[in-house]
Amino acid sequence: MAELLDSIPEAAREELETYLNEDLRRAIVTTTTPIVDEDGRIYFDEIALRLVDGRKVAIVPEMRGKWPMLVLEINPGDGWRDMTVEEDYSEELEELTAAPGHQDADRRWENLARGLTGGDRG
Structure with missing residues (x-):
């Protein structure tokens, strides 16, 4: 995107989720x-995945507050970084987040209204 949004609208965030x-x-x-603890509890340091489109991602813990x-x-391909939308x-x-009247955005919102999602993305 040419410019980053100040904030992502709630409906767009929900669709991205x-x-x-x-x-x-x-x-x-x-x-x-x-990791198996001495008391038998199982922990994971990280879990690495390959998405259907071939991208490599990892689920890792991070302290937030x-x-x-x-x-x-x-x-x-050039090292690990936080994933962002x-x-x-x-x-x-x-x-x-396209401006109203944008053909692709209109089609997306029509699909959302009918209950269709982006499941056909590869």
Whole structure:
């Protein structure tokens, strides 16, 4: 995108979350780093996945304030970095936030109204 949005509209965020959910559900686990504690509890340091489109991502823990959160990192070929919608779902973001009257955006919102999602994305 030529310019970053100040904030992503709620409807667009929800649709992007749907895309992410679909991508992760169809992903293949390629690497895990399980840790078995002395009391038998199982932990994971990270879980690496290959998305259907071939992108390599990892689910890793990160402290966000007082609470740990799981973060998606991506390796586009030049090292690992945090995954963002601006960089990694830019086409979808642009389509979802296009100015009213934009043909692709109109079609997307019509599909949303009918209950269709971006599941055909490869």
